[in-house]
Amino acid sequence: MQDLVGIVPWTFIAQICNLFIQAYLIKRFLFKPVNEMLEKRRQRADAEIREAETAKEEANAIKAEYEQNMLEAKDKASNILSTAQKTAQLQSESILKEASQQAAAIREKAEADIEQERQKAVNELKDEIGGIAMEIAGKVIEREISEKDHEKLIDEFIQNVGETS
């Protein structure tokens, strides 16, 4: 039995040794594994943050590229549209011009035809009426009219017909 209050040298030394052994044991079995694990976790978190940052940068680059592409596409589209509009306008103008030319040609031709037909009709009429007139005149005056008078009469008649027609 030792004293209740007192310092026993051997116990004193043993307890100092025990304290340092305990410090080593705690360091070895608690702090070392836990700190290693915490450090690993911290490194992983850092790596993940870095990864996220690179991914974000990539996404931003892609977004910028996409926007650039969109802008270019819009430009192209508006170019194409304006070109198409111009072409269409030119085409419509040329078509209209051609159409009006054609219409004018058709009309000219028609007019020439009509004139020709009229001339022809006049000539036919002239011959016919001349014959008829000769007959009638011959019957009416019952005398032979000289060739000269005859032609003069016809011309007079035709002239009158032409003016009335």
Added chain:
Amino acid sequence: MDLEISGARVFLEVPIDVPFLGRFQLSETIVVSWIVMALITLTCIWLTRDLKEENISKRQAVAELLVETANNFVIGNMGEKFRYLIPFVAALFTTSVVSNLISLIGLRSPTADLSTEAGWAVVVFIMITSQKIKTNGVGGYLKDFTTPIPVMTPFNILSELATPISMACRHFGNILSGVVINALIYGALAVASSALLGLLPGALGKVLSQIPILDVGVPAVLSVYFDWFSGVMQAFIFCMLTVMYIANAAEESS
């Protein structure tokens, strides 16, 4: 009845006289210290079994909490450069707490032996002194004793020596007082229950008066203060003082 409060029992004595140290005695203090160390170390091993980086178990959360608390306590009070002292302070605190509380399972606290606290206090004192010499140099350390005036030198030496003595005695006194008061309470309650039950007539009273019924439950309430509160408090105070003294010793140079 007789009530005996004694020092640590001796289990084994080596019959060789070593000068100054005497015979080696394997005392209760040392044996229970080993039990305490085994308990702490096994708990550490159990707590840190299969640590994971994510999806952690409650066990690992406790281990991380303990490590973080120790880190914050030491680094918060002493600064980053004393990181190497974390295991020492943690060992001091856990050994102290477990030693104080092991009396709850009927073993004699190693801290109820002044040799234990004296050993710890001397270690802390050596650390404080070496830290002072490290920051101020030997000359600065010695010169520090003559401040503010040379007449104060004996008092400064006294106050320097008082540091480990007061640390050791404060801790020891609190734990020993708990042991003494617990023993007194158990004895007193045994006497009280035997007197109370002895009033019962005949053989029944004689049998029941031999059983200290009042010893069941009542001391547990008082143990909340004398063992739990006092035990944890003294461990904390001892560590706090250690940390503070060493940090102060490091700051004196600035």
